[in-house]
Amino acid sequence: MKGVVAAALPLSAFKILSPAQVKASVGDSNVRWVFLVDIQKCVGCGFCVKACKIENEVPYDVGVTRTWVERYVVTKDHKTHIDTPMGGRDGYTSSKIHGEEIDPDTITKAFFVPKLCNHCKKPACVQVCPVGATYQTKDGVVLVDRSWCIGCGYCIMACPFGARFFHPIYKVAEKCTFCYHRITKGMKTACVEACPFGARQIGDLKDENDPVAKTIMTKRVGILKDEYGTQPQVYYIGLDERVR
Amino acid sequence: MDAATGELVVHGAEWTTKQLFVYPNEFIYWSIQIVMYPYMTGLVAGAFVLSSLYHVFDQKDLKDMARFSLVFSLALLPVAMMPLQFHLQQPFRGMNVMFTPHLTSAIAAFGFVFSTYAVIVLSEIWFVYRQYFIEQTIALKGKDTTSDTLKRWLYNILTLGTRDVSEGALAIDKKAVKILAAIGIPVACFLHGYAGFIFGSVKANALWMSPLMPVIFIMSAVVSGIALCMLTYLIIMEWKKFQAILAKGRGDESVIVIHGVEMDVMSKASRYLLGFLIAAISLELLDLIFRGYTAMKSWDILREVMFDADFFKIFILQYGLGNLVPFLLLVVPKKQTLKTLALALVLILFGVFMMRWNVVIGGQAFSLSFAGYMHYHLPLIPHSLETYKEGLLGALTVFATPFVLFWIINKFVPSLRYR
Numbered sequence: 001m002k003g004v005v006a007a008a009l010p011l012s013a014f015k016i017l018s019p020a021q022v023k024a025s026v027g028d029s030n031v032r033w034v035f036l037v038d039i040q041k042c043v044g045c046g047f048c049v050k051a052c053k054i055e056n057e058v059p060y061d062v063g064v065t066r067t068w069v070e071r072y073v074v075t076k077d078h079k080t081h082i083d084t085p086m087g088g089r090d091g092y093t094s095s096k097i098h099g100e101e102i103d104p105d106t107i108t109k110a111f112f113v114p115k116l117c118n119h120c121k122k123p124a125c126v127q128v129c130p131v132g133a134t135y136q137t138k139d140g141v142v143l144v145d146r147s148w149c150i151g152c153g154y155c156i157m158a159c160p161f162g163a164r165f166f167h168p169i170y171k172v173a174e175k176c177t178f179c180y181h182r183i184t185k186g187m188k189t190a191c192v193e194a195c196p197f198g199a200r201q202i203g204d205l206k207d208e209n210d211p212v213a214k215t216i217m218t219k220r221v222g223i224l225k226d227e228y229g230t231q232p233q234v235y236y237i238g239l240d241e242r243v244r
Numbered sequence: 245m246d247a248a249t250g251e252l253v254v255h256g257a258e259w260t261t262k263q264l265f266v267y268p269n270e271f272i273y274w275s276i277q278i279v280m281y282p283y284m285t286g287l288v289a290g291a292f293v294l295s296s297l298y299h300v301f302d303q304k305d306l307k308d309m310a311r312f313s314l315v316f317s318l319a320l321l322p323v324a325m326m327p328l329q330f331h332l333q334q335p336f337r338g339m340n341v342m343f344t345p346h347l348t349s350a351i352a353a354f355g356f357v358f359s360t361y362a363v364i365v366l367s368e369i370w371f372v373y374r375q376y377f378i379e380q381t382i383a384l385k386g387k388d389t390t391s392d393t394l395k396r397w398l399y400n401i402l403t404l405g406t407r408d409v410s411e412g413a414l415a416i417d418k419k420a421v422k423i424l425a426a427i428g429i430p431v432a433c434f435l436h437g438y439a440g441f442i443f444g445s446v447k448a449n450a451l452w453m454s455p456l457m458p459v460i461f462i463m464s465a466v467v468s469g470i471a472l473c474m475l476t477y478l479i480i481m482e483w484k485k486f487q488a489i490l491a492k493g494r495g496d497e498s499v500i501v502i503h504g505v506e507m508d509v510m511s512k513a514s515r516y517l518l519g520f521l522i523a524a525i526s527l528e529l530l531d532l533i534f535r536g537y538t539a540m541k542s543w544d545i546l547r548e549v550m551f552d553a554d555f556f557k558i559f560i561l562q563y564g565l566g567n568l569v570p571f572l573l574l575v576v577p578k579k580q581t582l583k584t585l586a587l588a589l590v591l592i593l594f595g596v597f598m599m600r601w602n603v604v605i606g607g608q609a610f611s612l613s614f615a616g617y618m619h620y621h622l623p624l625i626p627h628s629l630e631t632y633k634e635g636l637l638g639a640l641t642v643f644a645t646p647f648v649l650f651w652i653i654n655k656f657v658p659s660l661r662y663r
Contacts, residue, residue, distance in 0.1 A: 018344045062254050068268050082265040082615055098264055115267075124447060130354070131337075132346035150340050151333020153273040154351055160448035162267030162612045166255040171333040227541075228447055244265070244613035 019148050020132030027137030032205040032233075033178050034140070036212045036221070037114050039238040041199035044069050044112035049089040051194030055179065063087065064165040066176040067116040067191055072242060073097060075106045080242045088112070113243050114200060116191070117142065117163040117176035118224065118232030125155035125164060125175075134173060140233060141180050146172045160228045178202060205233075255333060258631060259623055264616035272608045272620045276639045277327040279604045282439045282461060283468070283597055284642060285324040289436040290469010291317035292365065292428055297516065299368075299425035305512040308505065313473040314372065315659035318365050319650035324358065324435075326642045330633045350442045357438055361431050368424040370402075371417045373657055375409055377402045398656065436465040443603065450542030450614075451549075451607040456531045463524035468596035470517045474510060475589040476650075478582065480660060481506040511580055514588075518574050521592065525567050528599070545614045553617065554609060558602050566595015 052067045053060050068087030074080050081097040092112070095102055123142050126134050133149040136142050144155075149172035156164040156173060167174035179189035183202060187193075192200045203212020215221070215237070222239035223232045236243075256271025291313045297303045298310030329335050345352040377399050384396035406413075437458035443449075444457025454460075485502045492498060532550075535543060550558055573588035574580075605620045623635030632638055654660070 018346060020344075020346055059252050062252055063257070064254050064269050070265075080615075082613070084265070084268055087268040127348045128350065128446075129346055130349040130351035131340040131344050133340075148337070148340060148344075149334065150337040152328075152331070152351065153333070154349065154442075156269075156273050157446050158448055160612060162270050165269035165271075166273070166333055168252045168254050171255070244615055 018132040020135040023135040027139035029138040031139040034203055034205045035234040036201040036215055037236050038199045039111055039113055039236055041197045042112040042114055044071055044092045046088045046091040047194040048191035049087050051190040055190035059168050062168055070113045073102055073110040074108050076108055118161055118234045121231035124158040124230050128154045128158040141178050143177055144173050146170050149173050160225050259621045261619045265613050266611040266616040267613055270611055272618055274604055275634045276622055277331040277634055279600045280327040280639050280642045283600045285436050285439050286465030286468045287472050288317050288320040288324050289432040290466045291473050292432040293466050294470045294473050296425040296429045299421055308509050309513055312477055312659045315657055316473055316650055319653055320646045321362055323646045330638050350445055357435050361435050364424055364428045364431055368421055371420040374417055378409055433462050437462045449607050454531055456527055460527045463520055463527055464596050464599055466520045467524050468593055471589045471592040474513050478586055510585055514574055545610045549609045554606055562595055562598035562602055566591055566598050
C-alpha cells in the first residue's frame with residue numbers, strides 16, 4: 001500500500017532546491033531595502049568605516065573593508081586626485097594624495113564619496129557564483145553563505161564596484177550586508193547610526209511613506225556605473241561625473 | 245593567518261602592489277594558478293584534437309602522433325583540475341560545484357563538461373587498447389613472478405571481461421574510436437572555449453570582456469597542445485635514438501629509421517601547428533585592433549597598461565618571441581632540422597603561456613576605477629602554504645605532474661612502442 005501511495009505522488013512533489021534557492025526564500029518580498037548617500041553632507045570623518053568594521057567583525061587593521069569613503073580633489077589643471085587610505089577609516093587630515101602635496105589654492109572642488117555594496121537588482125556576483133553560496137534575499141539584500149562558499153573569487157571578479165573581498169579569517173567571500181542582522185529587527189545599519197551628519201540613510205523603496213523612498217522618487221539622484229546593467233540600489237545625491 | 249608572524253594576511257596582498265587610486269578591496273585575486281588553469285586545459289584540449297585529426301579525419305600522416313597524444317591527453321586531464329584546487333580558498337569544498345551547481349555561473353558547468361570529457365578520453369583509450377589488454381593477459385599467463393601476476397591481474401581488469409579479438413570485434417573497436425573522437429572534438433573545444441567564456445563573460449573586467457575570448461582560447465589551446473605533444477614526442481624519440489646509438493653505433497640502420505620516422509612525423513604535424521598558430525594570432529590581433537578602434541571608456545587605461553607597463557610582456561615576449569620568431573622558424577627554412585623545430589616548439593609553448601599570463605594578470609593590472617594600477621609579484625620562495633600554492637613552486641608542481649602521470653600510464657598503456 002505504501003508503495004502505491006509513493007508511486008502516486010507526482011514527480012513535481014520532489015523538487016531539488018539549490019542552497020541559493022533555499023536561501024532566497026529568506027526575507028519579506030513586500031520590502032526592498034535601498035540605500036541613500038548624500039555626498040554633500042559627507043565630511044570624510046570615517047566614523048562609518050570604523051563602525052562597520054567593529055559591528056561586522058572585519059579585522060580593523062587590514063585594508064579590506066565592507067564600506068569605505070573616497071576623497072576627490074579636482075585642481076585647476078582639470079586633474080582629479082583620488083585616494084582612500086585604509087578605506088578612509090581614520091578620516092582625511094593630510095593634504096597629500098598619493099605622496100603629492102596638493103596646494104589648497106589650486107583646488108576647484110573637493111568632496112567625499114562613501115561606497116558600499118550596491119545590492120544590485122541584477123547582481124553579477126550572484127549570477128557567477130558556481131555553487132549558489134551568494135544569493136539575494138526577497139527584500140533585495142545580497143548575502144554570502146560562509147559555510148558553502150568555496151573561495152574561488154569569481155564573485156569578487158564579477159563585481160564592477162570592488163565591493164567584495166576575501167575575509168582574512170573565514171577565507172570566504174565577504175561583503176556589505178546592509179547589516180541584515182540589524183535592519184530585519186527594525187534597527188539601522190551600523191554606518192547609518194555612526195554618521196554624525198546624516199549622509200547615509202537606509203530605507204524601504206516599496207514603502208511610500210519611507211523618507212528614503214520619497215527622496216529617491218521625488219529628487220534627482222544618481223547611481224554608480226550604470227553601464228554594467230546591474231541596476232545598483234545605492235542612490236546618491238550630488239553625484240559628480242568624476243566619481244569612479 | 246601567516247604562520248610565521250601570526251599576522252592577518254589579506255588574500256592577494258602578498259603579491260599585489262598598488263599605484264594611484266585602487267579601490268581598497270582590489271587585489272590580484274586570480275594569480276599564477278589561474279594562469280596555469282587555462283594553460284593546462286588548453287594543453288589537454290590541444291592534445292586531444294591532435295589525436296582526433298587522425299582518428300576522425302583520417303590524416304594518416306599523424307598516426308604515430310595520434311596514439312601518443314591521446315594517452316598524453318589522459319595524463320594531462322587530472323592536471324586541468326589541479327590549479328583550481330590550488331587556487332580555492334576553501335579547497336575541501338571544491339566538490340560543492342558538483343553537489344549544488346548554480347547553473348547561471350560559467351564555472352558551475354565545469355565539473356560536468358570536465359567529467360564528460362574524461363569519460364570520452366577514457367573510453368576512447370579503452371577501445372584503442374582493448375586488443376592490447378587482451379593480448380597481454382594471454383602473454384602473461386603462466387608467468388609466476390609477482391610483478392607479472394600483478395600485471396596480469398591489472399590487465400584482466402582493464403579488459404573489462406572482453407576476450408573477443410575477432411576481425412568483426414576489432415572493426416567495432418575502430419568504429420567506436422572514430423565516433424568517440426568525433427564527439428570528443430566539440431567537447432574538447434567546448435571544455436576550453438568555455439574556459440575562455442569564464443573570462444570573456446566577466447563584464448566588470450575591461451580586458452577580459454570580449455565575445456572573441458572563447459575562440460581565441462580554443463585556437464591558442466590547440467596550438468599549445470600540438471606543440472607540447474610534438475615536443476614530448478621529439479624528446480622521447482631522441483632518447484630512443486640515443487639508446488640505439490649507444491647499443492648499435494651511429495651508422496646503424498635502426499638509428500636512421502628512427503630519425504626518418506621522427507622527421508617525417510614532425511614536419512607533418514608542424515603544418516597543422518602552423519595553421520592553428522596563424523588563426524590564433526589573427527584573432528588576438530583582431531581583438532586588439534578592435535579595442536583600439538572603438539576606443540571605449542576603458543581603452544585609455546588598457547592602452548597605458550599594454551603599451552607601457554606590460555609592453556615587454558605583451559609585444560616582446562608574447563607576440564615577438566612567442567609568436568613571430570617560431571612562425572619564422574617554421575616558415576623560412578627550406579629544409580627543417582629537428583633543432584630549429586624544437587626551438588620553435590619551446591617558443592610557441594612559452595608564447596601561449598605568456599598569452600595566458602597577459603590575459604589573466606594583465607586583466608588585473610588596472611583598477612576597476614580606471615584610475616590606478618596593480619602590479620603582480622610572483623612569490624618565488626614560499627614562506628607559507630599560500631605562497632607555495634599560489635607561487636612559482638605551485639605552478640611548477642602543476643606543470644610537472646602530467647609528465648609524471650604520463651610516465652606511469654605509459655608503463656601500462658604504451659603509446660609509443662606498441663604498433
